[in-house]
Amino acid sequence: MRNLNNMPKGPATEKIIMGIDPGTNVMGYGVIRCVGQKASMVAMGVIDMHKENDPYLKLGHIFERVTGIIDSYLPDEIAIEAPFFGKNVQSMLKLGRAQGVAIAAAIHHSIPIHEYAPMKIKMALTGVGSASKEQVAGMLQRILHISADEMPKYMDATDALAAAYCHFIQISSPVSQSKAYSGWKDFINKNKERVKK
Secondary structure: OOOOOOOOOOOOOEEEEEEEEOOOOEEEEEEEEEEOOEEEEEEEEEEEOOOOOOHHHHHHHHHHHHHHHHHHHOOOEEEEEOOOOOOOHHHHHHHHHHHHHHHHHHHHOOOOEEEEOHHHHHHHHHOOOOOOHHHHHHHHHHHOOOOHHHOOOOHHHHHHHHHHHHHHHHHHOHHHHHOOOOOHHHHHHHOHHHOOO
């Protein structure tokens, strides 16, 4: 695992983005460094909670570990994968709590948070919203030039890295930037030809 957290921050165009893939037993995280239109992996890994049986202590562990990762890499922004809502209500509730605690850790550090649906992340990386975890991991490996020995055991880590890279694509795209409005007045000012007088 590469660790560049001791490197000094570069020019103003540099940005550190942290991605989180929420989970109750395994939570993935990934960190990328973006300079202009280029991104590189800083770190990725998982928070393994299999040995912790108490659901509330798990949440406390998530908060502590996410806080520690934030303190280590000092991200400018955090991208988090939205929970996939299935039919099991209890699983949804647990996953939502885990995501909420990770978000609370980011809020505690005053870091902007961006949430992306799993399908949007897959689409951004592979062009296919139904892509497998293996396909997403393989695309990340090629795009970010990650060696085979750096690839993690758990794909929760690559899912988190994918969330970070998806956000990098969003903020780097001229199309996404042109669609960002601060309010109705801003929309009208930027789209005068579309607004009837």
